Amino acid sequence: MVKSVSDDDARLFADALSLHQRGELREADAGYAKVLALNPRHVEALHHRGIVAITLGSLDAAVDLIGRAIVLDGSIPECHYHIGIAFGALRRFDEALKHNRRAIELRPGYAAAYMNLANALKAQQRPTEALANYRSALALQPRSCESHYNIANLVAEMGRHDEAAGHYRLALGLNPDHAPTHNNLGTALKALGQREDAIRHFERAATLDPALIEAAVNAGDALRDVGRPAEAIRWYRHAIGRHPNALVAHQGLAAALKVEGDVSGAAFHQEQAQRLKREFRGACIAQARALFGGDLGGALTLLKRANDTAEDAETRALLFGCLADQRSLPYAHAYGAELARALIEPWGDPRDILNVSIAVLRRDPTVSRCVPCTTGAIDIADLAEIARNRLFLALLVSEPLSWIDGDGLLRAMRATLLDFAMQAMPGTSEDGDLLALHCALARQCFLNDYVLSSDAAERQKAVSLRDRLAAAAATGAAMSAWWIAAIGSYMPLHALPAETLDRLLATPWPDPVAPLLALQITEPRHQARIGESIPSLTAVEDRTSRLVQQQYEQSPYPRWRAIRAMTAPVPFGSYLRSRFPLANVDPGDAGSMLDYLIAGCGTGRHVAAVAQTFSGLRLTAIDLSRTSLGYAKTMTDAMGLSGIAYGQADILKIGSIGRSFDVIDSCGVLHHMAEPWAGWCALLSVLRPHGCMRVALYSALGGSPVTAAQRLIGERGYGRDDDDMRRARLDILALPDGHPAKAVAHMVDFYSLSECRDLLFHVQEHKYGLPEIAGFLAEHDLEMIGFEVEATALQRYGQTFPADAGKTDLANWHSLEQQDPDLFKSMYQFWVRRRPTRGQPPG
Incomplete structure (x- = not known):
């Protein structure tokens, strides 16, 4: 009897699968290849060869193989799950999300897919959504040590250390000998001030897994913190014995030896730490340079490590250059803190990283919920949440926010905070993030030359608040920082009466107010004096x-x-x-x-x-x-x-x-x-x-969007005064996508009144x-x-x-x-x- 090709397929696939299950991966890969040579449309051979490729680290090959399997049959949830793993490892998180969601659609109780989905969301800095999916995985598998561990890690990163400690303990109840859980529980307990318990778990982790040098170093640090340097030295030496180039262990040991009076030993290990810093930093930079043309995500990871280890002008410049590259968009969400610093300090020209910073900002759950803003107001609780976004504050104080949806968001923020300030009396709490947000918004409005539109009623509120402030200044009455921020969001503070300005500058204010007064009062006065000279x-x-x-x-x-x-x-x-x-x-x-x-x-x-x-x-x-x-x-x-x-x-x-x-x-x-x-x-x-x-x-030839916008402005009879320019901007923002004039709303110059005047309303242009x-x-x-x-x-x-x-x-x-x-x-x-x-x- 003649055997069919399908019989050979089945036999060869069974042989390859057996090799795979025994861990003989290279042999299994060759076996799956034989199946595919006979039948290139064998879905499971494609799928399983892709799984082998993931295990061997050949992620692009895995995406290709499993992707071909999905094209042939998109109804297999495991295919979507495994390609999601590959996309996640490649830091292509949007694709990882898509496939894990599809796996869950195909199998609603797929706990592993919920876990993988949560991992991708966490990597995208979307902790609230990630936590919800980790909880879904836990609900499906209540005795999952991994789910408790992942939930604990995430809530610890969110600063909820007591909740984290509870999940770590539940994980240890299921697996008492898991060294990383002991180590992370120790970190949570240390944050809660429970140092002795923390030391106990650090030491248990280092004992269970001597190769986990992080636990040994943590034990040493915790012992040094409670004044037990001799015991700390033992754990630092343990870490160095396992890993002679452990930078943090040398640093900790140097500090402990110094306390013990061993000056020469401390100096030796401090020198070793400095050498390791230089070597590690140099190696990271060299590897990053090699990756610039291809794996920009990998280059960013290496440069962050170099910058965290030994920051200097070179590491900042290299990081900035990578973040300014539009190819960084898929990875930039992990660099919000670096982007905020790069905007404020700055590390280069802030305009070079505006687009990528705005893309990261849009991922913020509260920001994304508030845009596009069509109501003209934002819930004050949402503003309090937005105020904790350091990147948003950095954007507000560095450059005009050139973002179509941001225009409506800023208008709504300003109107909401104006109403809040109208109700604020001297003595109203002026601490916290919300005042910092309001002052940053006022600085943004000054930087963009008050480009934002407002109706007559809103402007009248601002004028009445200005008059209230001037009256209080004139009579020596108490004033509120909220009034200053609100007024500065609608008009430049330096235009207030001189006696009001003198009183403002002589009054002590909360920290966020000082840079606002400098920007809108002190600097314009100085610039005017310089200009005259x-x-x-x-x-x-x-x-x-x-x-x-x-x-x-x-x-x-x-x-x-x-x-x-x-x-x-x-x-x-x-x-x-x-x-x-x-x-x-x-x-x-x-x-x-x-x-x-x-x-x-x-x-x-x-x-x-x-x-x-x-x-x-x-x-x-x-x-x-x-x-x-x-x-x-x-x-x-x-x-x-x-x-x-x-x-x-x-x-x-x-x-x-x-x-x-x-x-x-x-x-x-x-x-x-x-x-x-x-x-x-x-x-x-x-x-x-x-x-x-x-x-x-x-x-x-190239100015066609500008020409179209200028034509629209002329047809609608707008002049060159500030209010007409603001109204014209609103008309342009309201145009349908695809209108020839709408493209100017994607230009940086559109988001500042002076730059918009130069772009669309100049008195002379050729x-x-x-x-x-x-x-x-x-x-x-x-x-x-x-x-x-x-x-x-x-x-x-x-x-x-x-x-x-x-x-x-x-x-x-x-x-x-x-x-x-x-x-x-x-x-x-x-x-x-x-x-x-x-x-x-x-x-």
């Missing part, structure tokens, strides 16, 4: 120049707090040669100081970036607006960026200052002049023969195409050095026009932009230089 280099006589000047005197653009370069400054020539290697350009003699002009410096954000990026510069920064110049000098002085010469000047008259420059930098300025080409010519008149120039101009720019360059004997554009655009250019290795042909770039109007993100930014004369070396 800035020298006037030229007259400002041109009509358009005066209009633009007036706009920026009223609305300095943009408001910012701080930025920090992630790398050490480099010579400017080195930057150009690195960025444009084929251009053969150097604007000055090697090693010499370069005179660098920033023409149109605004509030100094770009000045700060240039000063931190390039070395060897004598910086001059000019602007039409004294208000902007005062802001710029105040900010760069505060950052320690000294030696910058600020001056008030009109670009049209720059030739009258009697100076010339090696480098001229004019980004986003010329297109706001009545005759941009005349402004460009004026700047060229002070550019030295070997000099170069950076220019940024609006693109006629847009250009690359052919026009090419004509200007030819007429004035200039040549392209290159565009500052995203790497993807450069790669596309190179693939399309391989003959132009320097990537400087504007006709080619124009062709690409016609195919993709978003190529330059609505603005051309490029470097040019004078064309070398015959026989003259370039640069």
Whole structure:
């Protein structure tokens, strides 16, 4: 009798499964492969080979194998469960959630799938949902030691140590010899102040599992805390004996030996700890660098370990760079604390991590429940919960919150807190997180130039509260911190009467109020004084120049707090040669100081970036607006960026200052002049023969969303005053997705009144195409050095026009932009230089 293929399938699969059950994984994998060679659609062979791959750590292969099984038959709950395990191990938690939920749909009593689902939710920093699913697993299997253990670990992380201790004890009742449970119970008991019991469980854990050096170190730490260093030394030595490179054990032993008077022994182990710190940090960084191009999640994990071990500027910069990469989005939820610090301190330019920070914020259960906010108010209990989110507070005080749903959330928060403040009397509790949130919101409103809309009734409440505060200040009556935060959320505090400001500054307040008063009173006063001291280099006589000047005197653009370069400054020539290697350009003699002009410096954000990026510069920064110049000098002085010469000047008259420059930098300025080409010519008149120039101009092709929004604003008859701009913003936010103008709501500039004015309501604006720019360059004997554009655009250019290795042909770039109007993100930014004369070396 001839055997069928299905008979062979069954025999081979049974053999492979037997090998699998005996733990002979390589042989089992080969057996499953034989089955699949005969029958590539054998679902269980695909599934079980995927399980083997998980066990062997081949997670991508597991996803492929089990994924193919699910395509063939999606009704098997175990397939969804196991692929969920693989996705979780790969930190692809959204996919892990999807498959574990499907496993539970197919088998409602699947306790292991509930457990795996909870693990993924916990990894996504969603503790409330994770806890609910751990409890579901426990309800299905009440005697599950693992469920009690996982619940205990989670509630301990939530600070509920008494509840954690109860579950650890229940877990030990089911498995008395589980060393990690003893260790974690000891940690919970230590947090509860029950130190002797904690020591007993730490020692029991270390005895049950001598390799669990964490337990030995914990025992040593706890014994040292209660004044028993001699006993602590025994456990530290135990840990080092098992793991000679145990950093924390060397640290603890050094401290205990010092208490015992063994100075030389303490010094030896402290030196060992420092050596291990350096080695561990270096190894983590090296491994992380190797993973940057591929496994960004793994790189982040390693960099966090390096930063936690020995934090310095390098570890912060590397972490920031990874978090600023959009590929970090699937992993960033685990780095909320680092993101908050990176925004506030800062570790780089906060705008580079706004998107990823907002994505993490949206995962917060209370925040996600409150957006989109359609009622115009938020329950005060929800606000109290949101107030405990450190990342949200960091976002509020660092940059305008550029998030479509955030606009409504902030309006509702402000209205709710205004009503709360209206009811608050002097003496109302001013401690706690809610006041910190209210003060942070007021700082946000100042940073975004009070861009948020409000109705007449709401504004009248704010005015009446302002009057109440002024009256109390004038009569010496008590005032409430809640009033200050509420008023500062609707209008700048520095606009209050002088006697009110003096009383506010002289009154002691809770901690969150001080930075609010500094931002809205002290700093504007200082900036005004500094602005008046800035020298006037030229007259400002041109009509358009005066209009633009007036706009920026009223609305300095943009408001910012701080930025920090992630790398050490480099010579400017080195930057150009690195960025444009084929251009053969150097604007000055090697090693010499370069005179660098920033023409149109605004509030100094770009000045700060240039000063931190390039070395060897004598910086001059000019602007039409004294208000902007005062802001710029105040900010760069505060950052320690000294030696910058600020001056008030009109670009049209720059030739009258009697100076010339090696480098001229004019980004986003010329297109706001009545005759941009005349402004460009004026700047060229002070550019030295070997000099170069950076220019940024609006693109006629790339600004289509802005053009559509400006057209809508014109059709609806909005003017340029603040209230009209706020109403226009609401109209744009209310547009359906897909409307040509709605895209501006995804631009950072849309979320600050001064930046929105610059984006959509500017008094003077021109847009250009690359052919026009090419004509200007030819007429004035200039040549392209290159565009500052995203790497993807450069790669596309190179693939399309391989003959132009320097990537400087504007006709080619124009062709690409016609195919993709978003190529330059609505603005051309490029470097040019004078064309070398015959026989003259370039640069």
